[in-house]
Amino acid sequence: MADHKLAFTHETLGQRVILDAGGARRHLAEEVERLGASRVMLIAGDGEARIADEVSAGLPVSLRWREVVQHVPVEVAERARSAAAEAGADLLVSVGGGSTTGLAKAVAMTTHLPIVAVPTTYAGSEATRMWGLTENREKTTGLDPAVLPVTVIYDSVLTLSLPVALSVASGFNGLAHCVDSMWAPGTDPINQALALEGIRALTTGLPKVVAEPEGIDGRDRCLYGAYLSAVSFASAGSGLHHKICHVLGGAYDLPHAQTHAIVLPHVLAYNAPAVPDAARRIARAFGARPGQKDDPAEAAVTALERLRGEVDAPRALKDVGMAEFDIPGAAARVMKVVPPSNPAPVSRESVEILLRAAWAGRTPGSRS
Ligand SMILES: NC(=O)c1ccc[n+]([C@@H]2O[C@H](COP(=O)([O-])OP(=O)(O)OC[C@H]3O[C@@H](n4cnc5c(N)ncnc54)[C@H](O)[C@@H]3O)[C@@H](O)[C@H]2O)c1
């Protein structure tokens, strides 16, 4: 912790959180009963249909919604909201990744229906009151207490089918929540503590998932880390890293988790020299043991790079569909949303350099 007076105002979001490998079906039935619901709108995309069918067996489902699109286009949200009203739904149950949770949030925003979320990736949307909608290539995010799920049910058995590459990318989405929380506009000692524990959990969990994708221990650690990462992000808010990724996702439709995984080391290398104390703590959480004379920023970046190599995380925006000629436009868009509190000064040129390095998959912090 920095050497200054300890003082903060921290808001904790209230929700019931259950983590129980193999227990989702039972817990979901109990939650539906506890909430007194009789007309469930079950939201799950095609890729999550099998899992959703399994965990929802026996529930009073009056509407099964399958149209799920990443970054929640407003047209999709509107269709789902109308369907919820027509079906007279009294509870939203989302089973799936961040896109599925995001659609449930979009419906809850206007209907104020409660959500029970059963996450199947490590995106963490289930533990935030942040919504995201995309219209005309622009992603808008906002905060609304109505979109925070009342209950989250984590069951690592449901994540066994998540392909290893996607598990890794999604885990890096969680790590990005943690790292960005160390300097985001609302950072405080509480969300920093949660973020550092989130880094530890994901740093031990991800290599286990890669080594043994069917193993419960690695998956449990990743879900635990994903939850902590989301709680820290929910409190600290979006820092520079998230602002960059929202521009890239909204304007260029890049895959969410992979984009986070690629951009994170570059933002860490950019900001860490301006916050040596946070950098030292991040490095330690990643498992490094920096000595007194070591440069903390370098130690943090090296530790993240080691993990990236160990789990073969994605490296280049050019590999996930970004065109090089879009870089200047993306930098201009980022400049409109840079958090004024970012620890290192940000210019259009510096964002363009960062994006070029991330596009090409260069070593973080390098110019060539
Ligand atoms: N509001 C927030 O706080 C917040 C936080 C993080 C992410 N998000 C949003 O979440 C979205 C991205 O979520 P994501 O990265 O989880 O991707 P996703 O939800 O789009 O899922 C990616 C793919 O994985 C499949 N999948 C999910 N779980 C699976 C499983 N267990 N087995 C097999 N396949 C599975 C899905 O069907 C999909 O094809 C973005 O729109 C992002 O903005 C929001």
Ligand SMILES: O=C(O)CCC(=O)CC(=O)O
């Ligand atoms: O819900 C959204 O689409 C916005 C929040 C978000 O995507 C967080 C993240 O970048 O992981």
